[in-house]
Amino acid sequence: xxxxxxxxxxxxxxxxxxxxxxxxxxxxxxxxxxxxxxxxxxxxxxxxxxxxxxxxxxxxxxxxxxxxxxxxxxxxxxxxxxxxxxxxxxxxxxxxxxxxxxxxxxxxxxxxxxxxxxxxxxxxxxxxxxxxxxxxxxxxxxxxxxxxxxxxxxxxxxxxxxxxxxxxxxxxxxxxxxxxxxxxxxxxxxxxxxxxxxxxxxxxxxxxxxxxxxxxxxxxxxxxxxxxxxxxxxxxxxxxxxxxxxxxxxxxxxxxxxxxxxxxxxxxxxxxxx
Numbered sequence: 036x037x038x039x040x041x042x043x044x045x046x047x048x049x050x051x052x053x054x055x056x057x058x059x060x061x062x063x064x065x066x067x068x069x070x071x072x073x074x075x076x077x078x079x080x081x082x083x084x085x086x087x088x089x090x091x092x093x094x095x096x097x098x099x100x101x102x103x104x105x106x107x108x109x110x111x112x113x114x115x116x117x118x119x120x121x122x123x124x125x126x127x128x129x130x131x132x133x134x135x136x137x138x139x140x141x142x143x144x145x146x147x148x149x150x151x152x153x154x155x156x157x158x159x160x161x162x163x164x165x166x167x168x169x170x171x172x173x174x175x176x177x178x179x180x181x182x183x184x185x186x187x188x189x190x191x192x193x194x195x196x197x198x199x200x201x202x203x204x205x206x207x208x209x210x211x212x213x214x215x216x217x218x219x220x221x222x223x224x225x226x227x228x229x230x231x232x233x234x235x236x237x238x239x240x241x242x243x244x245x246x247x248x249x250x251x252x253x254x255x256x257x258x259x260x261x262x263x264x265x266x267x268x269x270x271x272x273x274x275x276x277x278x279x280x281x282x283x284x285x286x287x288x289x290x291x292x293x294x295x296x297x298x299x300x301x302x303x304x305x306x307x308x309x
Contacts, residue, residue, distance in 0.1 A: 037067060041274040048301065058088035062300040063277040066265045068233075069097035073135070076100055076119050083125040090298075094265055096131045096162065096231060097123055105137050108144065109151040120156065131160040131231065133192065138166040138217060142176040145183050152187035162231050164192040166217045185226055193222040194233040198246030199271070206238050208271035223253045230257055230264040238271055240279070247283060255290035 037060035043049045047059040060067065071077070085095065100119055103112045123130050132155065134148070148163065155161060163184055169176040184191055196216050204210040216235060234250055236243025250266060257264045268279045281297055288294045 039273055039276075041272070042277065046277045046300070054084065055088070057085055059301050060277070061089045061093055062298050064280050065092060065297060066094035066096065066267070068267055069095055069133070072119070072123075073098040073101050076115075076122050079122045079125065082123055086125045086127070086129070089129075091129070093129060094131065095123075095126050095129055096133045096265065096267075097126070098133045098135055104134055108140070109147045120159075128158070128160070131162050131229075133162050133164065133231075134189075135164045135192075136166065138168075140165060141167045142169050142173070142179055145179055149183045149187070152183070152189055155187075160229065161187060162190040162192045164194055164233070166194070166219065168219065171220045171222060181224075181226065188227060190225070190227045190229065190231055191222070192231045192233060194219065194235070195221045195250070196235045197221050198242065199235045199237060201246075202237075204271075206271065209238055212271040221249065223249065225257055225262060225264070228262050230262055232264065232266045233269065234266065235269045235271075236279070240275060243268070243270055243279060244282065247286075251283065251286045251290065254287045258287070258291045258294060 037047075037057045038053045042060075043051065043056075046063055047056050051059060057067070089095075100115060102115055103109065103119075134151075136148075140148075152161060152163075163180075165180065170180050171177065181191065183189075194217065196218060197220070199209075199212065199216065200218050204213040212235070232250055232253075234247055236246055247268070254264045254266055266280075266283060268276060268283050270276060270279070277300075284294075284297050288296065
């Protein structure tokens with residue numbers, strides 16, 4: 036996410052090389068989704084630079100490779116997982132293993148997930164995102180997944196798209212998201228001490244902000260319970276995401292004043308010729 040093309044000059048220094056942008060991004064937010072790892076396992080040296088550019092409290096929610104979750108469904112992936120775990124080792128306890136499953140992954144497949152989670156090394160944070168509707172609408176399926184995740188000390192990651200789908204798309208970015216994103220009920224129950232939420236708003240800042248109130252309240256409640264939530268704020272184009280994330284954080288701080296403030300971003304100097 037830190038290489039998003041709309042951010043240099045607005046949230047990141049305009050001339051900063053892509054490989055150095057994570058440091059500037061970490062001045063805006065204290066966590067990041069690692070989506071690129073879904074498509075290819077990065078070099079260990081590359082991940083080492085991620086660790087060097089961020090502080091000890093920064094969280095990396097890194098998505099497992101698609102060959103593991105989508106193509107082979109956890110079968111015969113030992114070599115791929117060894118390579119992946121070795122690559123992200125420089126992140127240490129700041130990493131969360133994010134298992135994002137396709138909509139075709141049904142309650143009948145939960146046993147395979149359970150076996151996979153049991154084989155993961157102890158001490159690694161793990162989180163699972165499911166998209167099959169039955170996990171949200173069928174009580175037995177919900178209970179089955181919750182029990183499986185709780186037994187592995189894994190979090191259930193909700194991807195809340197309810198606000199996005201409340202009205203038809205009006206931009207190209209919204210039209211693309213409309214075709215691709217899942218339509219699932221909102222879920223606010225946490226299973227671990229570090230809940231993770233993915234929230235998708237609209238291109239409209241006002242609609243995005245008004246729609247996240249349930250998550251502001253949920254995050255505040257979790258903090259009062261002694262949990263440490265991570266909330267990722269998305270819009271279809273993500274152009275305003277860093278500013279929205281900070282605004283969300285401040286709304287939670289208004290309810291929980293003891294919550295630590297986010298770091299101050301680097302000043303953005305205008306690009307010049309000299």
